Amino acid sequence: MAWHPQLSIAHSVSFSHLSQNTLKYDQLAEVHMDLKTYITLCQDPKYGGRLASVVLPKLREHFKDKENQKPPVIWLETTGCSGNSVSLWNSIGPDLGQILKDLIDLRYWNFLMAAQDDQAIEVLHRTATSQKDRFILVVEGAIALNEKFTVVHRQAGQDISALKIVRYLGEYAKHVMAVGTCAAFGGPSAARPNPFQSVGVEEAIKRKVINVSGCPAHPDWIIGTLGHLLMFGKPELEENGRPQIFYGETVHLRCTRRSFFDRGIFAQSLGDDECMFRLGCKGPVTGADCPTRQWNSYVSWPVEANTPCIGCTNPGFPDQMEPFFEPLPEREETPTNLMNRWQQVRSRIPRGGSRP
Numbered sequence: 001m002a003w004h005p006q007l008s009i010a011h012s013v014s015f016s017h018l019s020q021n022t023l024k025y026d027q028l029a030e031v032h033m034d035l036k037t038y039i040t041l042c043q044d045p046k047y048g049g050r051l052a053s054v055v056l057p058k059l060r061e062h063f064k065d066k067e068n069q070k071p072p073v074i075w076l077e078t079t080g081c082s083g084n085s086v087s088l089w090n091s092i093g094p095d096l097g098q099i100l101k102d103l104i105d106l107r108y109w110n111f112l113m114a115a116q117d118d119q120a121i122e123v124l125h126r127t128a129t130s131q132k133d134r135f136i137l138v139v140e141g142a143i144a145l146n147e148k149f150t151v152v153h154r155q156a157g158q159d160i161s162a163l164k165i166v167r168y169l170g171e172y173a174k175h176v177m178a179v180g181t182c183a184a185f186g187g188p189s190a191a192r193p194n195p196f197q198s199v200g201v202e203e204a205i206k207r208k209v210i211n212v213s214g215c216p217a218h219p220d221w222i223i224g225t226l227g228h229l230l231m232f233g234k235p236e237l238e239e240n241g242r243p244q245i246f247y248g249e250t251v252h253l254r255c256t257r258r259s260f261f262d263r264g265i266f267a268q269s270l271g272d273d274e275c276m277f278r279l280g281c282k283g284p285v286t287g288a289d290c291p292t293r294q295w296n297s298y299v300s301w302p303v304e305a306n307t308p309c310i311g312c313t314n315p316g317f318p319d320q321m322e323p324f325f326e327p328l329p330e331r332e333e334t335p336t337n338l339m340n341r342w343q344q345v346r347s348r349i350p351r352g353g354s355r356p
Contacts, residue, residue, distance in 0.1 A: 080141025282311030
C-alpha cells in the first residue's frame, strides 16, 4: 500500500494558543498536531530541541497502521564535505537514534551503512525501483557536470558519476531534498574557478527540489522539513525553493544586535558589542532563523560569538558574499537582488548615529 502524508495524525488535546507560550513542557506530547501547531513549534525557540517530544509520538501512532509505513530514504553524498551529515548526527531533539527509529526508513547512506561496494549499490537500486514515487531522495553536495570529478560507484567496470545517479534516482523519488548550500545552489563546491562545473541539484536534474541550505544546514531545518513531508506533504517554499518556516525571515530581522542598528550604532572592529553591519555582516540579505534557533545544542550563533554573518545559506555563497568583512556595495559584481535588499536596509539607518 502506498504511503500518503496525513493532514492530521493525532487526536487528543487541541491547543490553539501555542504562540502565547503558555503550554507546559509535560503537555507537549498531548498537542493536536495540525499544520499551524507544527509550524509554530518549528519556529518557536522555546521549543528548540523538544520537537521529539511532540512530533515523534504522533508519528509512532501514525505508523502503527500497516497502511502508513515509514517512507524509505536514500541519502546520497556527492561533491561535498560531509558537513551536513555531521550536523544531523549532532541533533539532540530528536537525536540520530530517534530519527532512524521513528522518523524514516533509512535504506542507503554511505556515511552510516554497514553494506559496502556492490552490496550497498544493490540496496540503492532495489529501493529506487521497488519504492518508486514513495521514497525520499536526500542529496548532500553539489553535482559536478564534469562527471569524471565525482564518481559515486562502479558498475560492470564503468564509472557511475554523481550526475548520472542523481538524475536516475530523481526520476523515481517522491520528493528530492537538497541538503546544504552545495546541494541547493552549488555552494563552496562551485566556488571560482569551479573546475568541476558544479551546480545545485535542481539545476542538474531539472525537477523541483526542496532546498535546505546552510554550510552546514542546521539539524532542525533538515528534521523539520522531513517531518513536514511526512505529516503534511511539501512545505510552503520561498523564492529560492527553501521551506518558508526556516528561511522566510532574514537574520537581520531578529538579530540580537538589531537595537544597535535601529539607533545607528555600529561596531568599529571585531569584538565590539555593537551592530556589525559596517563590518560586512550579511544578515540583512540572508534568510535563516539563526538568531532565535542558535547552534551547538541551541547555545550560540555566529554574531553572539562576535563574528558577522557570512550569508552561508544564500545562493552564490561563498563567491557573492566575499569579502566576508566588507559590506556588499563595496565589492564589484554584487547581484542586483542582493543590492536591492541591502539598500533597503541601509536606507533605514538613523542619521547621526555613531558609536559612543
